[in-house]
Each structure stands twice: as C-alpha cells, then as structure tokens.
Amino acid sequence: MLQSSRQFALLLVLSLSLAACGFHLRGPQAMAFKTIHLGMSEYSDLANDLRRQLRTTGTTEAVSTASDAEVRMIVVADNREKNILSLSSGGTVREFQLKRQFRFRVLDKAGREVMSLAEIAVTRDITYNDNIALAKEQEELILQRDMQADLVQQIMRRLAAIRIDPNAPAPAASAPTAAPAAR
Template structure:
C-alpha cells in the first residue's frame, strides 16, 4: 500500500514536470533587465501619464532602479525608454436588438523607442486587447468597470514593456 502511494506521487511529479517542460515553461531569473544595466530612464511627454505611472509601479515590483530623470554617472549602464503617447480605440463587436452597442473590443496601443547602453536603438509597438460589454442601463457601474479595465491594460502593457526590454537586449 505504501509503495503504491510513493509510486503514484512519483508518477504525478513526472507527469507534471513533463507537461511543464513540453509547454515551454521555464523559471525566470530574479533580474529582469540585462546584467550590464543598472538604471531604466523613462522619458515621456507627460511624466503623469497613466502608462508612466503603471510602468513606475511595475518597476517597483520588479525591483528595477529607474525613473523620469537620468542618473548621473550611470550613462554607460542606463537603458533609455522613450514612450510615445498611448492610444485607445474601440471596435464594435455586437449590438442589441434595439441597435445600441452591446460589446466593444478595446484596443490599447503602445509605441516606444529603446536606446540601449551599447548605442543600439529599437523602435517597437504593440497592442493590448480586451472585450468590454456595455450596458446602457448601468452607466455609472460600467464607467467604473471601464476605468478598471483600462488600468489593468496599462499594467499589462508595463509588464510587457519590461519583459520585451530584457528579451530585445538579449537579441542584440
């Protein structure tokens, strides 16, 4: 009986490991940015823009040193991130029988340029998509929900920027 539980635990562990390995899962290191960088300098047209605030929030979570001002003495190890103004578009997905809009697809666009310490410059962009159901009878609740969805989209965009910084630099 005891031998069966040991075998079943081993089998479960082996299946789980195989499943994780086959889907491409791997543990990330604790350092998000490349090892030869010490600072992330964020440039934007407005330092109070929601994306800048979300990016600063995520930099704190990932323990990345950086901010809206260049760090004196760290020019050789600084990544400069130039954020372009964000864009938000809506695409109609469905309507009610009355002709009112029932569902939108929110398209949050992010464009930025990265200047790496080695002088390489990279321009890139991406979109974060969400479906949003509109209910004309609950306008106040839906406007709060929309603000929450936009906040989540900005946090996802900030996470994506940080991940892309690391992967783009590795590819140079």
C-alpha cells in the same frame, strides 16, 4: 498506505520530468542596463507600474533624470480608443472595443538607438447594456487595468531583449547638406 506511496511516487516522477525538460516559471528577467529613464510623467499609472516591475528585476532602476540613465525610453505615443463594434436593431450600442496603442524606442546615453520604434497594441471587447450601466462602467475599468498590466509585461519583455553593444560607433552629427550644383 500503499496508495499514498504510489501517489507520492507519481508526484515525484511528474516533478522530476518537468524539471528535466527545462520548465520553470517565468520570473523577472535581468536587463542589459542598470538604469533607465522612462520618458513619461512620474505620476502616470503606467510609469508607476513600470517602475514596480523594474524593481522586481533586482538589477535595474528607473531614474528621474535622463542624464543619470544608461538608456532612455522615448515614448512616441500612448493612445486609448473606445470604438463601437455593434449596434442593436434599435440603434443602441451592444459592444465596444477598448484599444490601447503604445509606441516607444530606446536610446543609450550616447544617443544611439538600442531598440528601434516598437508598437504594442492591446485590445479588449466588452458588451454593453443600458440596464446595468454602472456595472459595465466598472467592468470597463477592470479591463483597462488588465490591458495596462498586459502592456507593462510586453514592455518589460521588449526591454529584457535589448542587447547593448559598447563598441558601436556614436551617431554622427548631422552636417548641413550642400545644395546640388546647377548644370
């Protein structure tokens, strides 16, 4: 009985010390905007994962048309690569590197850039063996899903960091430039 009360007291002290230092689990973060247009195919896995994560914020929703959105995410590039890292002495592949690069920027409704061009690169290394090729294919699919989950989390953190200034001037219309005068 005495030992269990000591364990309870120790657990209580540890819990209070964690709460006192400001520790809390990372949860969904509130965004500075209510609606966003994702600027990618509605049917892509990445868009589905981003929409799911945006719903967890409870305040932000992905909309299907850019005109209905407060901000627009412009996807500049979404590239996947599979590079050979090492070969055996017989010339067979031993290791691959899976890489995904995602570049995007965010504009507000007026066309002002609220987040400049951001690049996120996610990589994973995978060993390869011809004797268990099917298992290695499955491992590669799992790593690709893991990379996408990591990518979604990084995009969400960058979107949460956006601060919209309602007093910022609208972008100037591009006027034709006059030709320099000849001397």
